[in-house]
Each structure stands twice: as C-alpha cells, then as structure tokens.
Amino acid sequence: MSEHSKFKAGPPIVGVSKNIQRVRELIDHVAGTGLNTVVFGESGVGKEVVAQNLYQRSPRVGKPFIKINCAALPEGLLESELFGYERGAFTGAEQKKKGKFQLAHSGVLLLDEIGDMSLPLQAKLLHVLQSGGEFSPLGSEKEVRADTWVIAATNHDLKKDIEAGRFREDLYYRLNIIKIFLAPLRGRPEDIPPLIDYYMEEYTTMLNNRHIEKPSPAVIDRMCAYSWPGNVRELQNVLKRMLVLGDCSQIIDELINGEKVGMAADMAVAETSHHASLEQILDLHGVNSPDSQSFSLKNAKKKAVEMVEREIISHVLAKTDWNRSKASKILKISYKTLLYKISDLNIIPPEK
Numbered sequence: 634m635s636e637h638s639k640f641k642a643g644p645p646i647v648g649v650s651k652n653i654q655r656v657r658e659l660i661d662h663v664a665g666t667g668l669n670t671v672v673f674g675e676s677g678v679g680k681e682v683v684a685q686n687l688y689q690r691s692p693r694v695g696k697p698f699i700k701i702n703c704a705a706l707p708e709g710l711l712e713s714e715l716f717g718y719e720r721g722a723f724t725g726a727e728q729k730k731k732g733k734f735q736l737a738h739s740g741v742l743l744l745d746e747i748g749d750m751s752l753p754l755q756a757k758l759l760h761v762l763q764s765g766g767e768f769s770p771l772g773s774e775k776e777v778r779a780d781t782w783v784i785a786a787t788n789h790d791l792k793k794d795i796e797a798g799r800f801r802e803d804l805y806y807r808l809n810i811i812k813i814f815l816a817p818l819r820g821r822p823e824d825i826p827p828l829i830d831y832y833m834e835e836y837t838t839m840l841n842n843r844h845i846e847k848p849s850p851a852v853i854d855r856m857c858a859y860s861w862p863g864n865v866r867e868l869q870n871v872l873k874r875m876l877v878l879g880d881c882s883q884i885i886d887e888l889i890n891g892e893k894v895g896m897a898a899d900m901a902v903a904e905t906s907h908h909a910s911l912e913q914i915l916d917l918h919g920v921n922s923p924d925s926q927s928f929s930l931k932n933a934k935k936k937a938v939e940m941v942e943r944e945i946i947s948h949v950l951a952k953t954d955w956n957r958s959k960a961s962k963i964l965k966i967s968y969k970t971l972l973y974k975i976s977d978l979n980i981i982p983p984e985k
C-alpha cells in the first residue's frame with residue numbers, strides 16, 4: 634500500500650466562534666498558494682484537521698498527504714524517515730528507502746510537533762527549504778528534489794523556544810509564512826454545541842442509526858462551562874462515554890469536580906509564596922498567555938472571588954480548629970452554607 638493511500642479525509646471544521654471563522658477564512662486564502670504554514674494550538678484542538686482541510690482544498694488534493702510526528706522518533710531515525718537512505722548507509726540499512734519528503738512530492742508533508750525537532754535536524758530542514766526542496770538521502774552523493782508543500786503543527790510557543798535557544802529563528806521565518814492559530818476550546822465555548830451536534834450525528838451513523846440520547850440543554854450548558862484541557866479530543870471521548878453509559882449528568886459532574894480538585898492544586902501552588910500575587914492570578918486564568926481568548930473578565934472575577942472566599946474560609950476554619958459551627962458564626966453565614974462552600978471550594982481538612 635502506498636503511503637498516501639492511508640490519507641483519511643478529515644471532518645469539516647465545525648464551529649461558529651470568531652476564531653474558527655478566521656481559521657476557515659485563512660484556509661480559503663492559503664489552500665491555493667502552497668505557502669509554508671504553521672498551525673499552532675494546544676493538544677486536541679484540531680491542528681491536523683486544519684492541515685487536512687488545507688490539503689483537501691488545494692490543487693494538491695489526490696496527491697500524497699504524508700504526516701510525520703517529529704516528537705515520536707529519535708533524531709537519527711527521524712532524519713532517515715524524512716530524507717530516506719541508500720542501501721548500506723548505516724547498520725541495518727539493507728534496502729534503499731525513500732524519505733517522506735520525497736514520498737510527499739507534489740503533495741503535502743505535515744510535520745507534526747515541529748517544536749520537538751532537534752537543532753541539527755532543524756538546520757538540515759532549513760537547508761532543504763532554502764534550496765527549493767533539494768537534499769541528499771543518507772549515504773547518497775546525489776541530490777534529489779521534491780516539490781513538497783510543508784505544513785507544520787505545534788503546541789509550543791515557538792517564539793519562546795527561539796528565545797530559549799531551542800528553535801532556529803531562520804527556520805521559524807521560513808516555515809511560518811502563514812500562521813494559523815487554533816484557540817483552546819475553553820476560549821470558544823460557543824463551538825461546543827455545534828461540535829456536540831456534529832459528533833452525535835456521526836456516532837448515530839456509526840451505530841447504524843440506533844437512537845441515542847443527546848445531552849439535555851442543562852448538561853450542554855455545563856459542558857460549555859467546563860475547561861476541556863484535552864480540547865475537542867476530550868469532548869469526543871466524553872460524548873462516546875455518554876453514549877455508552879447514558880448518564881450524561883453524572884459524567885459532567887465528575888469532570889467538573891475533577892477540575893475543581895485540579896484548580897485547588899493550582900491555587901495551592903500559586904499560594905506557596907504567601908498569597909497569590911495579582912500576576913499569578915492573571916497567569917492562572919490565562920490573561921498573560923498568548924491566547925487571550927481563554928480569558929474573560931467575568932470568569933476571572935468569579936475565580937478571584939472563589940479564591941478569596943477559599944482563603945478566608947480556610948483561615949477561619951484553621952483558627953477554630955475546624956469547628957464549623959463556630960466558623961459559620963464568625964463568617965456570618967449559615968452552617969449549611971458553610972458546609973456547601975467547603976465542598977464547593979474543595980477545602981480539605983488538615984490530616985490529624
């Protein structure tokens with residue numbers, strides 16, 4: 634089987650958010666150009682879908698679409714996979730093998746996780762791109778030439794990697810002629826309902842149109858409030874679990890409770906040096922991250938209030954030796970409200 638016959642058409646890019654609209658526009662503009670493109674975004678956010686859509690809308694559709702994960706292979710192996718080798722080029726090279734760069738000739742090469750490529754290999758890749766696709770396979774004197782459209786994807790902030798000396802600036806500018814940024818799902822909750830609809834329909838077809846229960850509007854609301862650290866991939870997994878287990882409400886409860894425990898841990902870290910500084914709170918809630926889309930004043934305010942409440946209640950509980958009745962009087966809230974807040978804010982009693 635040839636490599637490119639493995640290409641599986643990607644789904645359409647589902648979503649209504651500004652970010653997704655912009656991504657669709659960029660795909661429309663770029664697909665015909667063959668300009669080197671980098672797709673940025675967290676894990677599971679849809680980088681590969683964007684690369685597939687670029688390819689499907691380009692004149693290269695039908696030609697090879699080859700993907701290679703730069704993080705998954707050690708440097709030497711990645712080099713030989715990318716550029717191929719002659720027989721006898723190294724121990725074990727019993728047969729001549731074409732590299733992915735050449736196999737993707739006239740089509741697309743998706744360099745996934747480009748941020749994890751080693752510096753020497755980055756230098757070689759830069760050279761290939763500068764020479765218009767010329768390179769020598771390992772152990773060969775002869776140059777081969779491939780007309781390959783390189784699309785790269787990464788969840789790294791490559792600018793930071795450049796500052797830290799982990800990524801070549803010249804390669805960055807060579808690859809990154811077009812930049813497509815996919816925001817994390819938590820920054821575009823309005824995409825969650827259309828994604829749920831799209832995938833519920835997909836799964837219904839997969840299950841031979843067996844009737845499947847959609848999450849109720851209340852559950853969908855709660856799904857929109859969850860932070861989805863695994864992005865669309867996590868959403869797909871949760872939908873599949875909901876299909877199998879049926880109890881949507883319990884599944885989303887578990888997610889949100891798990892998130893609270895995680896958030897409490899984040900806060901504990903932020904609080905280690907006395908109180909969390911404003912800078913830390915901002916960082917914690919995404920204000921200083923490159924994708925300001927994940928930030929909203931409303932969310933930050935809610936979280937800041939929770940943080941202050943948590944700190945005050947923990948302090949009073951510690952002072953009263955966890956006498957909740959006394960603590961509720963000091964706090965001037967009812968005993969029941971205090972119990973609710975202890976559980977809601979995930980305040981954990983000290984170990985005796």
Ligand SMILES: Nc1ncnc2c1ncn2[C@@H]1O[C@H](COP(=O)(O)OP(=O)(O)OP(=O)(O)O)[C@@H](O)[C@H]1O
Pocket residue numbers: 644645646647648674675676677678679680681682683788865866869
């Ligand atoms: N906007 C979208 N519309 C429809 N499906 C999507 C969308 N975004 C992501 N998906 C689906 O979510 C899953 C994860 O997407 P994809 O593999 O493209 O993410 P990724 O950013 O490449 O992740 P990773 O960094 O882990 O490689 C895929 O099954 C993909 O089809």
Ligand SMILES: [Mg+2]
Pocket residue numbers: 680681745786
């Ligand atoms: Mg991917």
